[in-house]
Each structure stands twice: as C-alpha cells, then as structure tokens.
Amino acid sequence: MMVVGIVGVCVVLAVLAFFVPRLSHHPQRGTQRGLGLGSRAGSKAPGVLGRVFSKPFRSSSKAVGRSGSAGRRARGRMPF
Numbered sequence: 001m002m003v004v005g006i007v008g009v010c011v012v013l014a015v016l017a018f019f020v021p022r023l024s025h026h027p028q029r030g031t032q033r034g035l036g037l038g039s040r041a042g043s044k045a046p047g048v049l050g051r052v053f054s055k056p057f058r059s060s061s062k063a064v065g066r067s068g069s070a071g072r073r074a075r076g077r078m079p080f
Contacts, residue, residue, distance in 0.1 A: 006060045010067035017071025028068040035061040 009031055017024035035057045042053030 002056070002060075006063060010063055013064060014067040014071040017068045018075045021072045021075050024068055024071065028064060031064050032061045035064065 013024060013028055013031070016027065039054040039057035039061065042055075042057060043050045045053050
C-alpha cells in the first residue's frame with residue numbers, strides 16, 4: 001500500500017512540476033521532509049535492522065526528488 005502511495009505522490013509532483021514549476025518546490029520539500037523523518041526513525045533500530053527499516057524511506061525520498069526535477073526539466077525543454 002505504501003508503494004502505491006509513493007507512486008501516486010511522484011506522479012502528482014511530476015505533473016505539478018511540469019505545469020507550475022515554481023510552486024512545486026514546497027510540496028516536494030514537505031514530502032521529502034516527512035520521508036526523512038521516517039528514515040531517521042527507522043535507522044534508530046539496532047544493527048542491520050536500522051538499515052533495513054530506513055531504506056524504503058530513503059529510496060522513496062530519492063524517487064520524489066527525481067520526479068519533481070524531471071517534471072521541471074521537461075517543462076524547461078518545451079518550446080513554449
């Protein structure tokens with residue numbers, strides 16, 4: 001269920017970044033901040049479990065960043 005939610009957030013951010021690039025930075029940062037909290041909380045588990053619990057949040061944060069920047073980059077390549 002979390003994977004579907006992250007994919008949905010990435011799609012919304014990419015579309016938002018394409019249509020209104022300046023207004024897409026705030027939602028992107030907010031989403032990454034929330035995922036960072038999850039990553040930090042997961043990393044407090046001892047040993048290998050800390051890396052296992054924090055990895056989904058780190059990779060999701062990277063995906064959110066990439067989708068936002070991809071939308072802005074695509075908008076910059078448009079001829080209009």
